[in-house]
Amino acid sequence: MxxxxxxxxxxxxxxxxxSDWLAIRxxxxxxxxxxxxxAAAAALALFVVAxxxxxxxxxxxxxxxxxxxxxxxxxxxxxxxxxxxAPAATDAMRIRFSPTIxxxxxxxxxxxxxxxxIYLWAAPTEDGGxxxxxxxGADPSxxxxxxxxxxxxxxxxxxxxxxxxxxLERPSVEIVHARVHDDAIARVEVEVEGAEPLVLPVSSGxxxxxxxxxxxxxxYVGRDADGNVVAREAVGG
Amino acid sequence: MDTSERAIEHLYRERxxxxxxxxxxxxxxxxxxxxxxxxxxxxxxxxxxxxxxxAPIGAWVWRIALRAALETRGQAELxxxxxxxxxxxxxxxxxxxxxxxxxxxxxxxxxxFLHYYADFSYADIAAACDVSEGTVAATLAQARAxxxxxxxxxxxxx
Numbered sequence: 001m002x003x004x005x006x007x008x009x010x011x012x013x014x015x016x017x018x019s020d021w022l023a024i025r026x027x028x029x030x031x032x033x034x035x036x037x038x039a040a041a042a043a044l045a046l047f048v049v050a051x052x053x054x055x056x057x058x059x060x061x062x063x064x065x066x067x068x069x070x071x072x073x074x075x076x077x078x079x080x081x082x083x084x085x086a087p088a089a090t091d092a093m094r095i096r097f098s099p100t101i102x103x104x105x106x107x108x109x110x111x112x113x114x115x116x117x118i119y120l121w122a123a124p125t126e127d128g129g130x131x132x133x134x135x136x137g138a139d140p141s142x143x144x145x146x147x148x149x150x151x152x153x154x155x156x157x158x159x160x161x162x163x164x165x166x167x168l169e170r171p172s173v174e175i176v177h178a179r180v181h182d183d184a185i186a187r188v189e190v191e192v193e194g195a196e197p198l199v200l201p202v203s204s205g206x207x208x209x210x211x212x213x214x215x216x217x218x219x220y221v222g223r224d225a226d227g228n229v230v231a232r233e234a235v236g237g
Numbered sequence: 238m239d240t241s242e243r244a245i246e247h248l249y250r251e252r253x254x255x256x257x258x259x260x261x262x263x264x265x266x267x268x269x270x271x272x273x274x275x276x277x278x279x280x281x282x283x284x285x286x287x288x289x290x291x292a293p294i295g296a297w298v299w300r301i302a303l304r305a306a307l308e309t310r311g312q313a314e315l316x317x318x319x320x321x322x323x324x325x326x327x328x329x330x331x332x333x334x335x336x337x338x339x340x341x342x343x344x345x346x347x348x349x350f351l352h353y354y355a356d357f358s359y360a361d362i363a364a365a366c367d368v369s370e371g372t373v374a375a376t377l378a379q380a381r382a383x384x385x386x387x388x389x390x391x392x393x394x395x
Contacts, residue, residue: 005384008334009353012325014267019253020275021246027279117268140327 016143018065020107064105067143068121071133072100075149097151098127108132109208115170118147120177120208129153132206134177137169156181159231160188160220166213173210178220180205184230185222193218242282244294249278252295252355256302259355262323262346264306277302295357296364323347337387345380352377 064072079097105123122132131151138145146169152161159182165175178188180202188207190198193216200207202222211217222231253274261270281298307320322343328335338346344366351357351365359377363370 004388005349005381006353008331008384008388009349012327012331012334013254013258013354014261014326015254016267017254018257018271019249021249024249024275024278024282027275028282116266140330 014140016065016067016138016140018067020062020065023062062107064107064121064123067138067145068133068135069102069105071145071149072102072105072121072123072131075131076100076102079151098125098129098153100125100131100151106204108204108206111208111210113170113173113210115172118170118175118208118210120206122204122206125151125154127153128155130205132179134165134175134208136167136175152179154181158233159185160222160233162217162220162233162235164211164217170210172213174213174215176200176207176209176211176217178207180207180222182222182230184224186225187223189221189223191218191221192216197221245278245281245298248294248298255355256299258326259299259323259350259357260302260306261326262350262354263303263321265324265326267326269306273306274302276305280305292364293358293361295355296361299351299355299357299361299365321347323350333388334384337384340383340387341380345376348373348376349380349384 076099080099083097100123102123105121107119108122109120111118116137119135120132121135122130124130129152131149133145133147133149135145135147137147147167148165156179159180161179161181163177165177166173167175176190176198178190178200180188185202187202188200190200190209190211192198192211195215198209198211200209217235219235220233221229222233224230256274256277257267257270260273261267264270264273277298278301280301303321323346325331325335325338338349341349347366348362351362355361357365359370359373362368362373366373368376
């Protein structure tokens with residue numbers, strides 16, 4: 001009887017280990033009321049920039065949990081296998097596909113949406129670049145993260161490299177991501193047709209947010225800490 | 238790092254997933270449960286809050302985390318019996334179990350979740366729920382019997 005109940009309940013448990021002890025140490029040193037402040041911040045964000053944008057956790061700098069480091073390690077293996085079978089790969093490709101330093105994987109940003117949270121994790125590469133993962137869910141049985149990732153060599157002539165995407169796990173929002181290559185840019189304003197711009201802070205060279213699925217992005221504007229325009233990348237023609 | 242902090246860290250590293258899963262039955266989602274568990278352990282570490290050793294440390298941290306979760310719903314000041322109504326987080330994964338659990342009182346469900354998800358001992362549960370260990374044992378026995386009957390009935394009708 002006991003085994004039956006234990007078996008049935010164990011099968012429903014979420015095995016994902018997203019623990020982060022260092023984040024707790026940091027949080028313990030902060031003033032209380034954090035949860036209340038977060039709730040208020042989320043409510044304000046929902047009011048200002050519908051359909052949903054709220055910073056849900058200050059994960060910047062937090063070591064990535066095992067499921068994420070496993071993801072980066074697996075991607076490393078795939079890239080090295082690819083390069084091993086691609087003798088014509090250029091030096092640029094080899095730098096871009098340089099192995100990720102898995103132990104350096106850190107949280108960069110986390111936002112809340114009506115469908116659930118979206119996390120951005122990043123890890124440095126051995127050649128000075130960066131790989132990242134925009135996580136929009138996880139396999140409930142294995143903890144393997146769902147999402148999309150990419151790598152770059154950490155250098156670009158384009159100050160803001162942007163992309164938008166949509167996932168099955170967070171179906172009601174369009175994910176907006178900007179890779180920022182100019183250290184002077186402190187925030188990215190996403191100009192949207194017929195609406196107020198979406199203002200995203202830059203963290204570790206990334207800006208992350210969401211828009212409603214029918215929003216049309218016109219441009220990405222990078223501003224410095226004083227509000228001066230540093231770069232502007234128009235979308236489309 | 239003092240003894241209390243080491244004990245809290247050990248508890249976290251050993252039992253985080255169980256805490257989060259058990260608390261998710263109260264908050265309704267793993268994400269909110271994660272934040273509440275993080276907040277609960279952070280509060281447990283705070284210098285002003287010292288573990289006195291008059292209850293199992295797991296139960297002590299659980300109550301702090303549960304309060305943190307209830308605060309986000311504006312229910313922290315209400316008695317736990319009036320606010321905690323734990324449910325299976327993803328009932329669609331096992332509808333028969335969800336139905337069987339629904340036949341239990343909220344208090345019994347919490348005891349079940351604490352025992353099977355958080356791996357709490359009878360003493361842990363007794364301290365966490367402010368009842369005697371005998372009550373915990375009786376509650377678990379009744380819950381097991383009720384769930385076994387419900388699950389076997391469900392199995393017979395499949």
